[in-house]
Structure formats: structure tokens, C-alpha cells
Amino acid sequence: MTDTLMLMVVASFEWPSLNPNDYTRAEMLNLLVTAMVAGLRQYYWILTLRLSIQWFPNINPYIHPMYSLLHATDFFLKEFDDIVPxxxxxxxxxxxxxxxxxxxxxxxxxxTFTEPPIF
Structure with missing residues (x-):
């Protein structure tokens, strides 16, 4: 019973096309910009978490889960260390x-990218 219900749900869902020829150049560029914004937003929260953890002296930043945060954000923060006094x-x-x-x-x-008007 659950298998037929699952097949009905999957069959009723319209999957997006994965063929790049189905999309315009503007749609693909807008998708690329949206993906970049989503990635930068995630990095923003990773950076926030890393700097929030530094306020607690009892958390060791050099153990495994915290060290990966340090490693992922140090290269970005070091660029500003030399610039800002x-x-x-x-x-x-x-x-x-x-x-x-x-x-x-x-x-x-x-x-936002748009298609040029067709005359």
C-alpha cells in the first residue's frame, strides 16, 4: 500500500528539466547568482559561529569540530588583518x-539578468 502511494506522489510531482537547452542564458545566470548568494550566506553564518566561539575561553578551538571552523575562515579574516589597524x-x-x-x-x-527585447 505504501509503495503505490509513494509511486503516486512521485508520478504526480513534475520534476524540473535538467537539460541546459531548456533554459535561457538569463535564467542560468540568475541561477548562478542565486547559488553564489546562498553559498555566501552560509559562509556568513560559519564566520558568525567561529567568532562567537572565540568569546568563550573554555572552548578549545584546536580540537576537531572547532578547528575546521578556524581553518575554513582564517584565510578570509587574515586578508583584513593587514588592512585594518x-x-x-x-x-x-x-x-x-x-x-x-x-x-x-x-x-x-x-x-538580475533579463533577455534582450526582440524587435
Missing amino acids: TVLGMDMSSMCAFIFLEWIIRTLESI
């Missing part, structure tokens, strides 16, 4: 990294 003993580079990442995300979200 320490102000009154506070490291402002991580804040500038967040602002830059949010700027990139919002810029990509504002991009």
Missing part, C-alpha cells in the same frame, strides 16, 4: 570582514 586596542578587522561580506551579498542580490 588596531584601534584603541580593539581588532576591528573581523567587523570590516563582516561588512565586506554583507556588501558582496547585497550587491549580488541586486543583480
Whole structure:
């Protein structure tokens, strides 16, 4: 009974086409931009988690789950360490990294591709 019900659900669902010739160039570029925004949003939350963990001194960042966060975000944060100076003993580079990442995300979200008009 459950197999026939499952087959009915799968048969009634219209799967999207995987043929690239079925999509216009604008649709494919919009999909690419949307995927980039989704990936950058995930990286934003990974960066937030990494910087939040640093506030707790009893969490060792050099054990396996936390070390992967360090390894995934250090290359991005090190780019801002050399650019942004320490102000009154506070490291402002991580804040500038967040602002830059949010700027990139919002810029990509504002991009939409359209097909040229046909005369």
C-alpha cells in the first residue's frame, strides 16, 4: 500500500528539466547568482559561529569540530588583518570582514539578468 502511494506522489510531482537547452542564458545566470548568494550566506553564518566561539575561553578551538571552523575562515579574516589597524586596542578587522561580506551579498542580490527585447 505504501509503495503505490509513494509511486503516486512521485508520478504526480513534475520534476524540473535538467537539460541546459531548456533554459535561457538569463535564467542560468540568475541561477548562478542565486547559488553564489546562498553559498555566501552560509559562509556568513560559519564566520558568525567561529567568532562567537572565540568569546568563550573554555572552548578549545584546536580540537576537531572547532578547528575546521578556524581553518575554513582564517584565510578570509587574515586578508583584513593587514588592512585594518588596531584601534584603541580593539581588532576591528573581523567587523570590516563582516561588512565586506554583507556588501558582496547585497550587491549580488541586486543583480538580475533579463533577455534582450526582440524587435
